[in-house]
Amino acid sequence: MAEVLVVADDLTGANATAAGFAAAGLRAATASAASGAEVITGMVSRFDVVVATTDSRHLPPDVAAARVRSVVRAGWPARLVCNRIDTTLRGNVGATTEALVDEVHTLAGARVVGLCAPAHPAAGRHTIGGTQLLDGRRLEETEVARDARTPMHTSEVVEILRQQTGLTTHLLPMATVTGRPEALVAEIRAALEAGVALLVADATTEEHLDRITAAAVTASEGLDLVWVTSDPGPGSVAMARALGLNRTTRGAPLLVVSGSATELTRKQLQQLAAERGATVHRVPPLPHSAVPDLEAATAVLDGALAAAGADDIVVFATVIEDSDVRPTSAEDADRIPRELAAAVRRAMENHVVEGLFTTGGDVTAAVLSELGSHGLEISGEVVPLAVAGTLVGGPWDGLHIATKGGLVGDVGTTVACLDHLRQTVELERRHVASAQTRQSP
Template identity: 80%
Template sequence: MAEVLVVADDLTGANATAADFAEAGLRAATASAATRADVVTDMVARFDVVVATTDSRHAPPEEAARLVGEAVRAGWPAQLVCNRIDTTLRGNVGATTQALADEVRRLSGRRVVVLCAPAHPAAGRHTIGGTQLLDGRRLEETEVARDARTPMRTSDVREILGQQADLDAHLVPMATVTGPRADLVGALRSALTGGVDAFVVDAMTEEHLDRIATAAVAAAEGLDLVWVTSDPGPGSVAMARALGLGRTARGAPLLVVSGSATELTRAQLQQLSTERGAVLHRVPCLPSSAVPDVEAAAAALEQALTGAGPDEVVVFATVIDDSDVMPTTAEDAALIPRQLAAAVRRAVEAHPVEGLFTTGGDVTAAVLAELGSHGLEISGEVVPLAVAGTLVGGPWDGLHIATKGGLVGEVGTTVECVDHLRRTVELDRRRVASAATRFPDRPPD
């Protein structure tokens, strides 16, 4: 499941919130759920944070509430569920907040309390005395008062919530937010034991949001309740931090496939093991032969991948040290890369890899053919004659790859290539992505 599930009423806000979570170190993605909520289900296993966009800011309240419910059900369970609202409180703030709280209550079977912290300090949105300010002015005194579809007639956050929701909302004023922590925790605890449904909190800085979130978690200790948030993003990020949510151990290991018997390749693999802790696995071969045993090799590689963590490097090589070198006929030399590639394909069908490094031209060509790739999109040269890119076409379309010939480079070249591959994969893990459809032809992540 995702660490955090966010339901947003428009794509721009969703992207901004996903970026906030990515900045906090979580892998975040936006998913267009306006017409197909099931895309959220596809993505929660792949990302720490999924922000589902419903495109419902200007929809009728009942429709907005329905879409929120569908998105929550599609992404459930999650450690934290958030309602991403507009920074100027336009749209169906009350209806979506109520719908999200109701759905989480139904799914969890527990009491749900909303933390509504609509301040976005970096964007000049502050909440003082329960009043939302845009660059220091009440909303009704700014251009949003003339919004064609949802003109803002008030800045009172509790009043805005109450227009579409039946929530007992308690105000936490600035004096309490900035006062002694014990007093803040005590005020929240008292309201919680009194049965409050929601808190509307003042905030002018990111520090205020962090104080509120950590105090809320402390105040709820020992109480059987679930926090949800309703805010433009920063409050939800603060609550995620307060709950201890963070980067999960997602991803898959990197795989190095070598079918080269050169002395240089053997030295490069040993260097990779020494400097980066890569685990070297020799490919099981047919009796008295250098030709891989496909069944045994696939099973061995699958076992190696299963036991490897997302930041580890698994090396699968036909030759690791001098004792592995065997006399090879021309016929066997042509068969080795094909058999090795077949074993690799079977293994990665059962266990995903996040990046692939191949050494040896024949092996690279055979692996690409087995994986159904139409070719490579080259992103650049790591070192002369060693390139990096992604697979194009086939079930593994987009898989990161680096590749070189068996006689290319120096002793440390394979380390350089794998380091480049790791950096590329890490950047890809943290990107803010957007997806609107499933990819049934891709392997599980």
């Protein structure tokens, strides 16, 4: 499941919210669920945060609420469910908040309490005395008062919510938010014990949001309830921090495949183990041969990848020490890369690899063939004659790869290639991805 599921009423807000979670270190993706929520189900296991846009800001309240319910059902379970609303409170703020609270209650089988902290300090949206301000002015004094579809005639957050929902609310004023932490906890606890369903909070800074969410979590200790949020994004990020939600999609190890018997390659692999802590595994050969034993080699690599962590480097090499070098016939020289590649493919069918490094031209060609790749999309040279890119075509399409010949570079070249590969996959881990609903023909 995802750590966080967010339902957003438009794509721009969805992207901004995902970016906020990505900046907090969580892997976030946006998805268009306007035509159906099915896409969400396939994404929650791949990302820490899934932000689904329903494109419902200007739809009738009942339609917007139905889309929220559908997304929550498709993405359930999640440790935190959020309703991303407009920073100027346009649209179906009350209807979508109530739908989120009700649906999570149905699915969780527990009391659900919402926290609505509509401030977005970095964007000049502040909440003071329960009044939403845009660059210091009330909403009805700004251009949103003349919005063609949802003109804003009031800035009172509780009043805006009451226009579409009957959820009982309680305002946490600035004096309480900025006062003693224990007083803030006590006020939230009293509101919870009184049966309040929705807390509305003043805030003008990110620190205020952190204080509010930390106090909310503390105040609810010992109570059987689930928190949800309704805000433009920063409040939800703060609540995720307060709940201790962390990255779960940690990625997968990098795999080094070496079929080169050169002395330089051996020194490069030794340097990789010494400098980057790579675990080195020799490919088991057939008796009295340099040709890999396919079954034994697959078993060794299976075990190595199963034991590897997301930040590990697994080396699978036919030659590690000088003593591993054997006389090789022309026939065996053809078989070595094919059997090695077959073992790699079998192991990769059972274990996720986030990046691949190959050394030796024949081995690289054999691995690409076994993985069903049509070729490489080259992003550039790491060092002269050592390139990086992604696989094109086949089941592993898009997999990051770096590759070089057995006699390319110096002792530190393999380390440089793996550092480049690591940096590339780490950037992708934090990339805010976007997926669209697949339409039936």
